[in-house]
Amino acid sequence: MQSQSHRLSVAPMMDWTDRHCRAFHRVLTRESLLYTEMVTTGAVLHGDRERLLGFDDVEHPVALQLGGSEPADLAAAARIGADLGYDEINLNVGCPSDRVQSGRFGACLMREPALVAEGMAAIRAAVSIPATVKCRIGVDDQEPEESLFTLVDLCAQAGVTTFIVHARKAWLKGLSPKENRDVPPLDYPLVHRLKRERPGLNIEINGGVGSLDEAEAQLAHTDGVMLGRAAYHTPGILGQADRRIFGAAADVGPFEAVELYKPYIARQLERGAHLSGITRHMLGLFHGAPGARTWRRILTVESVKPGADLSVVDAALAAVSGLKDQRGAGGLEAGEAA
Incomplete structure (x- = not known):
């Protein structure tokens, strides 16, 4: 059963969604799911955990997004996140940066769906909290109808039920990470089709959603919407989210x-x-x-x-x-x- 908080969430954004940002967003919306910045498994296992993973109780519900591909490391990092009190573990299969590619995690994993599924199986075996995937519809010359559905189906076989899909390809060669957020065309209909053809899965859409009006329109086709830059640059819209998306009584001005x-x-x-x-x-x-x-x-x-x-x-x-x-x-x- 999908968590109600997944109807609206704020995307994990590097250098932006740190603990202070999340605590600020939480005073605006009590219901929306919040995400950490992506943290690599190596950093979780060997880094300063308080600095990288520390969070305030006010942030719940809050998910930890991991970057990595080694199943044993993903399982170990997930256990640490669960022990710290995170409400969900999410695997990044969408970040297109050069650093991510060299580390064999992020969007390049769209080319290795079996490895992603193995990693998700390891996470699910390690923790009892929900384990979810955030992905693109494909990378480079992949055919999105094949790459997206293959990844989702293999991960679903591993027990994953919730997928957050950034409705763009990532071009790992020729576009910068910034350009990858805007240049590849959006394909909302493909994500809508994924939900229609996999009705038993929870499908959340991400990419280019700039307002609560647009989010409400997407909820006619998907289970949830993830806001990114719109939530960060115009956070006041989150003050209306609990009323408009979750049915709460009042806004937070x-x-x-x-x-x-x-x-x-x-x-x-x-x-x-x-x-x-x-x-x-x-x-x-x-x-x-x-x-x-x-x-x-x-x-x-x-x-x-x-x-x-x-x-x-x-x-x-x-x-x-x-x-x-x-x-x-x-x-x-x-x-x-x-």
Whole structure:
């Protein structure tokens, strides 16, 4: 049975979805599933686990995304993740970076579906929490109808029931990782077909979904939607997600979100975190609203100064609130909300 949280999730994004980002997204949406950045099995097994894997209890439900291909290492890393309290283990079969290719994990594994299935079988044998796959529809010259369905079918035979499909090919030769997020054409109909022809599996779609309107449209064809850059750059949309996607009673507005997030910021500052590393994930919160530019400027400039604390957030919030009041009185100059 698919977790309700899979109806909407926030994608694992390298350098973005760290623990501070996830805690911020959680105050906006209580229901959506959150993901870590991809962590390689080698890093899990041999690295600084608190730095790489540490998370706050407020983040649940939260999934650990692994990068790797060696079944024994995947099983060992999954056990560590489960013991730390993660709610799901996800295998990355979609990242197209050069570093990922050289390490034999990520999107290049679309060419080795039997190895992916073996790895997923090992993860499932190691942990009792859900084990899921995030993949592309194919790489390079693969025929997507064959590559996607083969990977899904082999992993399903290994007991995997949930797949998050980025509805683009990855071109491992000729395109940069950034270009691979936009240049290969989207093929939503193929993912919709996968759901129709494999109705017993939970199929979640990812790639190019830029709003909750688009997410709701996709839910007519799939079990879930994963938001990526839209959730990060315009996080305010997550404040509507619980009502629109999960049927909750009310939204969480940007001012309320900041107040809800402040206790987490205070705890992290007490533990030695730098304010700029926390507030960088909040820059887009007031996107399109009066004072958005001022909000970004204050947080960006003031948060990096020595001793920066919650007073910086309060100052930014007060400035936005004041400009909002001016807008209501007709006193805001054009362009301030840009």
